[in-house]
Amino acid sequence: MKNLALHWKILIGMVLGVAFGFLMVNFSGGKELVLDWVKPFGTIFINALKLIAVPLILGSLISGVSDLKDISKLSKMGGKTVMIYLVTTVVAVTIGLVLVNSFQPGSSISDKTRTELVSSYSESTQKYKDEAANQKRQGPLNALVEMVPDNIIGASSENKNMLQVIFFAIFFGVGLILLPEDKAKPVKDFFYSFNEVILKMIDLIMLAAPYGVFALLAALIVESPSADLFAALGWYALTVVLGLFMMIMIYTLLVYIFSGMKPKVFLQGISPAQLLAFSTSSSAATLPVTMERVHEHLGVEEEVSSFVLPIGATINMDGTSLYQAVAAVFIAQAFGMDLSLGVQLGIVATATLASIGSAAVPGAGMVMLVIVLAQAGIPEAGLALIFAVDRPLDMCRTVVNVTGDATVSMLVAKSEGRLGKPMVQDWDDNYKK
Numbered sequence: 482m483k484n485l486a487l488h489w490k491i492l493i494g495m496v497l498g499v500a501f502g503f504l505m506v507n508f509s510g511g512k513e514l515v516l517d518w519v520k521p522f523g524t525i526f527i528n529a530l531k532l533i534a535v536p537l538i539l540g541s542l543i544s545g546v547s548d549l550k551d552i553s554k555l556s557k558m559g560g561k562t563v564m565i566y567l568v569t570t571v572v573a574v575t576i577g578l579v580l581v582n583s584f585q586p587g588s589s590i591s592d593k594t595r596t597e598l599v600s601s602y603s604e605s606t607q608k609y610k611d612e613a614a615n616q617k618r619q620g621p622l623n624a625l626v627e628m629v630p631d632n633i634i635g636a637s638s639e640n641k642n643m644l645q646v647i648f649f650a651i652f653f654g655v656g657l658i659l660l661p662e663d664k665a666k667p668v669k670d671f672f673y674s675f676n677e678v679i680l681k682m683i684d685l686i687m688l689a690a691p692y693g694v695f696a697l698l699a700a701l702i703v704e705s706p707s708a709d710l711f712a713a714l715g716w717y718a719l720t721v722v723l724g725l726f727m728m729i730m731i732y733t734l735l736v737y738i739f740s741g742m743k744p745k746v747f748l749q750g751i752s753p754a755q756l757l758a759f760s761t762s763s764s765a766a767t768l769p770v771t772m773e774r775v776h777e778h779l780g781v782e783e784e785v786s787s788f789v790l791p792i793g794a795t796i797n798m799d800g801t802s803l804y805q806a807v808a809a810v811f812i813a814q815a816f817g818m819d820l821s822l823g824v825q826l827g828i829v830a831t832a833t834l835a836s837i838g839s840a841a842v843p844g845a846g847m848v849m850l851v852i853v854l855a856q857a858g859i860p861e862a863g864l865a866l867i868f869a870v871d872r873p874l875d876m877c878r879t880v881v882n883v884t885g886d887a888t889v890s891m892l893v894a895k896s897e898g899r900l901g902k903p904m905v906q907d908w909d910d911n912y913k914k
């Protein structure tokens with residue numbers, strides 16, 4: 482067990498967690514036992530990861546940006562990063578739309594199933610609709626206004642303000658670049674060491690990862706709704722999963738074409754982050770591990786990974802945008818609506834923006850889906866149709882969100898000449914000959 486690679490240990494933890502969950506639901510009082518005595522360890526594990534997010538962004542982004550030594554390099558990299566993020570998101574939405582229009586999963590939902598689902602889940606979806614209504618009330622430039630905090634301590638006190646912390650860290654890094662070297666050096670050295678401490682803390686947290694995911698998945702199983710509903714929504718879920726799988730293939734191919742890194746090296750390097758994304762359903766909670774893996778196992782220099790990944794975790798959600806496109810059209814199909822090409826193109830735009838606006842936490846994609854539905858004139862009540870399978874799909878789409886960020890960081894690093902040899906070699910030969 483000791484010499485097993487981390488992703489195997491995490492995978493074993495996940496499998497045992499699922500098995501334990503299924504076992505415990507068969508005993509009376511088993512569910513409560515898991516919720517009272519096992520789930521808290523999962524929560525502690527996620528909290529420990531989230532605890533690291535703000536200090537990690539501050540430490541790594543400040544030292545990463547200040548190492549660039551030149552502001553024009555920063556703006557060039559920023560432009561490139563945002564462009565590639567946008568392109569991959571549009572590709573994801575398009576794949577989602579093509580699949581859902583080809584498979585028509587909504588047509589297999591009978592009127593009876595639809596009425597049943599809407600009546601059993603409409604109450605559960607109210608909270609998502611309220612949250613979306615709150616977001617909609619704000620003006621068009623609100624996202625920009627929200628990016629600039631008026632108090633850095635306030636901004637750092639909530640993980641949902643990640644973009645504000647990123648803004649501050651980049652701003653601070655730019656200040657450091659502009660200072661003469663002798664004045665900047667003590668501050669740079671401080672943040673360099675600060676960052677090293679945080680990375681060590683991540684190593685320590687990862688020791689607990691197999692146990693953390695065990696607890697998370699056991700709790701998820703005992704809390705999940707009955708299997709009959711999954712069957713009714715099977716085609717819809719399969720369409721989403723197929724699209725997500727295609728995205729992973731596309732990423733692997735992009736990495737291979739542009740950097741020459743072999744698929745097995747890329748996938749093994751990033752797999753612990755993928756498994757954590759799956760278990761936690763949160764790209765924000767996974768960010769510390771994504772950053773560590775991309776830097777140490779995939780060879781992306783820290784100047785790039787510390788810049789591209791935190792931004793990606795907040796704005797780049799290809800899995801979420803693909804899911805939103807499939808879900809919106811699925812709901813329309815289930816309600817017997819025919820969406821014109823114009824409306825579907827509108828979905829490409831709104832799902833892209835909605836995924837950028839989605840927070841990197843569980844269920845966030847569903848909140849923003851409300852806005853996509855409203856724009857396309859699809860009944861919001863349809864949210865109840867997909868509610869039962871949302872959590873497993875959230876787990877899968879978060880894997881894609883995280884893999885997409887890692888891919889883009891490799892592409893940017895390659896184009897900037899900052900893709901080196903991985904510090905930790907999982908394989909003897911990493912690149913194509």
Ligand code: ASP
Pocket residue numbers: 762763764765798800801839840841842843844845846847875878879882
């Ligand atoms: N859970 C997703 C993430 O953190 C967001 C979502 O699609 O709900 O990336």
